[in-house]
Amino acid sequence: MNMVVAIKQVPDVPNIRIDRERMTVIREGVESIINPLDYVALEAALDLRNRHGGKVVALTMGPLQSEEALREALAAGADEGILLTDPAFAGADTLATSHVLARAISRTTPFPDLILCGMQTIDSDTGHVGPQIAEELDVPQVCGVSEIHVDEECLVVKRVSDGSLDSVRVTMPVVLTVTQHICEVRNLPLGALEAAFSEKSIVQWSMDQLGLEESEVGLSGSATQVWRLRPPPPRREGRVFDASPQELVDHLIRKLEGLSVLDEEEEDQ
Amino acid sequence: MFNALFQETGPLGGRGPKEEMHLEPTMKQAVLRRTARKFCETRLSSAAGMMDRDARFPWDIAREMADLQYFGLEIPALYGGAGLDTASSAIVIEEIARVSAAMGLCVSVHNSVSAYPLYLYGDEGQRREYLIPLARGEKIGTFCLTEPNAGSDASSIETRAFLHGDEYVLNGNKIFVTNGGVSGVNLIFATLEGGQKDRGFSVFIVDSETRGLVKGPPEDLIGMRGNPVCPISLHDCRVPVKNRLGEEGEGLKIALSILDGGRIGIAAQALGIAQASLDLSLRYAKERQQFGKALSEFGAIKHFLADMATRIDAARLLVFRACHLKDKGRHHGRESAMAKVYASEAAVYAARIGIQIHGGYGCTKAYPIERLYRDSKVCEIYEGTSEVQRMIIARSLIHESV
Numbered sequence: 001m002n003m004v005v006a007i008k009q010v011p012d013v014p015n016i017r018i019d020r021e022r023m024t025v026i027r028e029g030v031e032s033i034i035n036p037l038d039y040v041a042l043e044a045a046l047d048l049r050n051r052h053g054g055k056v057v058a059l060t061m062g063p064l065q066s067e068e069a070l071r072e073a074l075a076a077g078a079d080e081g082i083l084l085t086d087p088a089f090a091g092a093d094t095l096a097t098s099h100v101l102a103r104a105i106s107r108t109t110p111f112p113d114l115i116l117c118g119m120q121t122i123d124s125d126t127g128h129v130g131p132q133i134a135e136e137l138d139v140p141q142v143c144g145v146s147e148i149h150v151d152e153e154c155l156v157v158k159r160v161s162d163g164s165l166d167s168v169r170v171t172m173p174v175v176l177t178v179t180q181h182i183c184e185v186r187n188l189p190l191g192a193l194e195a196a197f198s199e200k201s202i203v204q205w206s207m208d209q210l211g212l213e214e215s216e217v218g219l220s221g222s223a224t225q226v227w228r229l230r231p232p233p234p235r236r237e238g239r240v241f242d243a244s245p246q247e248l249v250d251h252l253i254r255k256l257e258g259l260s261v262l263d264e265e266e267e268d269q
Numbered sequence: 270m271f272n273a274l275f276q277e278t279g280p281l282g283g284r285g286p287k288e289e290m291h292l293e294p295t296m297k298q299a300v301l302r303r304t305a306r307k308f309c310e311t312r313l314s315s316a317a318g319m320m321d322r323d324a325r326f327p328w329d330i331a332r333e334m335a336d337l338q339y340f341g342l343e344i345p346a347l348y349g350g351a352g353l354d355t356a357s358s359a360i361v362i363e364e365i366a367r368v369s370a371a372m373g374l375c376v377s378v379h380n381s382v383s384a385y386p387l388y389l390y391g392d393e394g395q396r397r398e399y400l401i402p403l404a405r406g407e408k409i410g411t412f413c414l415t416e417p418n419a420g421s422d423a424s425s426i427e428t429r430a431f432l433h434g435d436e437y438v439l440n441g442n443k444i445f446v447t448n449g450g451v452s453g454v455n456l457i458f459a460t461l462e463g464g465q466k467d468r469g470f471s472v473f474i475v476d477s478e479t480r481g482l483v484k485g486p487p488e489d490l491i492g493m494r495g496n497p498v499c500p501i502s503l504h505d506c507r508v509p510v511k512n513r514l515g516e517e518g519e520g521l522k523i524a525l526s527i528l529d530g531g532r533i534g535i536a537a538q539a540l541g542i543a544q545a546s547l548d549l550s551l552r553y554a555k556e557r558q559q560f561g562k563a564l565s566e567f568g569a570i571k572h573f574l575a576d577m578a579t580r581i582d583a584a585r586l587l588v589f590r591a592c593h594l595k596d597k598g599r600h601h602g603r604e605s606a607m608a609k610v611y612a613s614e615a616a617v618y619a620a621r622i623g624i625q626i627h628g629g630y631g632c633t634k635a636y637p638i639e640r641l642y643r644d645s646k647v648c649e650i651y652e653g654t655s656e657v658q659r660m661i662i663a664r665s666l667i668h669e670s671v
Contacts, residue, residue, distance in 0.1 A: 067296065
């Protein structure tokens with residue numbers, strides 16, 4: 001089974017900094033990690049490969065620093081790493097990112113049977129990229145997958161959906177986005193890290209090599225733009241009122257009226 | 270020209286257009302540090318308190334670490350190791366020690382002065398039989414030099430090896446053997462019967478199961494109590510000639526060269542203790558309030574934190590400078606002595622100031638800072654006392670100056 005796992009290098013959340021001009025997160029110089037759910041997706045792919053054979057390719061779009069994420073993926077056991085990097089890719093929203101990723105996936109040979117990624121990232125939390133890639137590549141998608149089983153030419157996957165656990169049979173190729181329940185994350189042996197840096201090689205593709213135009217990628221290729229990034233307002237403390245029940249009710253009604261959340265009503269006598 | 274303080278040749282001991290100052294970790298080293306830290310914080314940190322309280326070695330965690338190649342850091346993959354360079358190994362040891370100084374000590378000694386000498390000086394047979402199990406963590410290694418009458422004065426050891434046919438018969442007492450209580454392979458230093466002091470000084474590979482090797486009860490230590498340090502005595506212990514490491518008489522040379530590298534690991538270990546002290550102190554100083562503000566707003570506390578951080582940073586640079594020299598195959602005796610003495614003294618300082626910052630709470634077992642204080646002291650003593658390190662540094666300065 002040929003698999004591609006799309007991984008994203010994300011900032012280690014406490015050290016986040018913001019580019020006010022591009023309204024994106026500044027990733028250079030900040031300690032970065034593989035998005036935890038993408039790492040889980042990678043482990044799931046490796047598990048499938050170990051049981052059913054095949055190849056696992058790790059794919060990422062990002063600045064040159066993102067090579068670090070691919071090396072980690074190689075250390076975990078991925079067979080190949082592909083880095084999509086170009087100054088023009090900067091400032092991409094999820095649509096522009098998915099466009100680049102989808103183009104790269106369409107250029108991997110052979111075309112993968114399974115495309116995996118985490119359900120969402122810890123920095124933007126959108127959950128868009130998996131579904132967007134599927135749409136671009138015109139393949140089916142199942143999101144929020146917690147189990148994957150191979151059944152001859154199909155996959156049977158479990159996903160949580162609106163309080164029920166669905167079992168979905170799907171043909172390949174398919175895009176699956178996974179949750180943390182899909183498998184255990186193993187610890188990396190130190191020698192594997194060493195080997196990932198010294199023995200395995202990473203392929204690098206630029207915008208031109210992917211046959212893309214500047215208008216399709218990065219800030220220019222984005223359909224959305226971050227208008228403002230601000231920290232959430234400070235949590236207002238609740239206030240405690242101590243009074244008789246009747247006084248409390250009167251007080252509450254006055255407060256709710258003041259907030260205009262009560263309907264206009266004829267007052268009964 | 271007097272150049273010991275790197276005016277001519279730079280801190281890396283060399284010069285030329287191709288010489289680069291490596292003051293930042295490489296991508297690989299950054300990932301390595303993160304990987305080791307994640308493992309230690311998730312799997313080892315919960316055991317650190319228990320290890321100290323019960324003076325217990327955590328076999329289950331050690332086995333996990335063995336599977337992840339923590340016991341074969343610098344040993345090539347060919348022999349089951351991780352194949353890391355010295356700097357990478359130092360990073361891993363620091364991260365372990367940051368969480369558990371006792372485990373950091375175990376891994377550092379096992380790697381630097383037990384497995385690595387076997388790799389450097391062992392013949393192929395010895396490597397196959399002893400190095401591979403050590404690198405895989407199937408057995409833990411020791412370095413047995415110190416005796417009741419021979420500490421800093423290493424060459425006056427009294428353990429004797431008598432050649433009898435195709436065997437050596439060993440008799441003597443070794444004390445303060447780090448990892449002793451859990452070891453499977455021991456490097457035992459002895460002089461040949463009838464040999465003069467430091468002629469005939471030799472080292473032997475002795476399996477713990479060998480008849481005549483007796484382990485005593487572990488020491489009741491003030492710190493790093495999770496490491497089973499114990500005496501090992503030899504009573505007509507018979508060891509085949511093929512277990513002698515290197516040639517007869519090479520023992521002192523082997524010991525001294527190994528200790529140069531071992532010093533780096535031990536410095537990294539002290540660095541971990543120091544860093545942990547700073548991390549704890551920073552957190553406490555920001556949380557604890559007195560006189561209406563956080564401790565970290567007071568000048569005295571600011572000075573404490575600044576001094577701790579500066580010393581730790583300096584120690585780290587010294588460690589990595591020594592690593593760099595060793596990895597380039599250059600002499601690193603003086604530089605590793607500097608790293609060891611400075612890092613160990615930084616650890617003691619940081620732990621002491623750490624308790625001061627924690628105040629009364631720092632003197633209770635409820636806070637981990639007191640354990641760091643107890644763990645740190647021996648760093649100034651083992652693997653060459655601070656006094657010995659200064660002697661090494663001074664000798665090298667005097668020798669090199671005109």
